[in-house]
Amino acid sequence: MRVNVSDIVKTEGAGIDVNYSGDLPGLHEFDNSVEFKPSFDFTGRIVNFGGLLKLSGKLHFEFVADCIRCLKPVETAMDIEVNEVFGEVFDPDEVDAYIYEGNVVDIEKPLIDNIILALPTKIICSEDCKGLCKNCGANLNFKNCNCDESEIVDSRMEILKDFFK
Ligand SMILES: [Zn+2]
Ligand SMILES: [Zn+2]
Numbered sequence: 001m002r003v004n005v006s007d008i009v010k011t012e013g014a015g016i017d018v019n020y021s022g023d024l025p026g027l028h029e030f031d032n033s034v035e036f037k038p039s040f041d042f043t044g045r046i047v048n049f050g051g052l053l054k055l056s057g058k059l060h061f062e063f064v065a066d067c068i069r070c071l072k073p074v075e076t077a078m079d080i081e082v083n084e085v086f087g088e089v090f091d092p093d094e095v096d097a098y099i100y101e102g103n104v105v106d107i108e109k110p111l112i113d114n115i116i117l118a119l120p121t122k123i124i125c126s127e128d129c130k131g132l133c134k135n136c137g138a139n140l141n142f143k144n145c146n147c148d149e150s151e152i153v154d155s156r157m158e159i160l161k162d163f164f165k
Contacts, residue, residue: 001042001111006103008048009088015047018057018107027112034119037062042111044082052094053086053105061115065123069131070139080118084110 001020008014023038044057062077086105087097098110130140138145 001107003046003105003107004103005046005053005100005105008046008053009103012048012050015045018042018044018046018055020107024108024112024115026108027115030112030116033065035064036115037064040111042082042107046086046105051087052091052097053100055082055084055086055105055107055110057082059111059114063119067125067129068122069124069129070141071132072125074123074125076120076123078118080114082111082114084114 001022001024003016003018005016008016020040020042022040024036024040027036039062041060042057044055044059047054047056058079059082060077060079062075064073064075066072067074085094085097086100087094088100090099091097098105100106132139133145133147135147136145138147
């Protein structure tokens with residue numbers, strides 16, 4: 001998503017509204033365990049602040065990812081704050097700044113970076129999801145399997161028995 005900033009680059013304090021709704025195609029190559037919905041929504045502003053362009057706003061996005069315990073697909077919606085800086089040249093005092101060229105700021109990369117940072121590392125469908133039985137794979141949220149947990153304990157004891165011989 002490219003924004004023409006020629007109206008504000010020469011004027012300290014000048015700003016433009018930046019609104020974007022749609023897909024972020026560049027995001028799909030990052031994490032294929034997460035399925036993003038093409039309904040990203042960004043509302044923000046780019047302001048000339050001492051020659052640097054500051055992007056700030058709110059980003060809404062939605063995705064589907066499998067519960068790490070029971071593998072059920074879980075839909076999640078997130079709202080995050082985005083605050084990034086663009087410079088026309090690399091500045092050692094602003095190493096995190098994105099570089100823009102030809103009075104055009106591309107906000108896709110910073111939006112993608114913020115989404116990746118904000119993604120939860122572990123998705124669970126519910127705090128008390130019981131997950132799958134490690135032995136037979138049954139979904140323990142819906143049924144109890146006949147696997148005897150003591151068998152698992154027993155096999156550990158066997159190892160200990162050998163250890164103490
Ligand atoms: Zn689950
Ligand atoms: Zn089982």
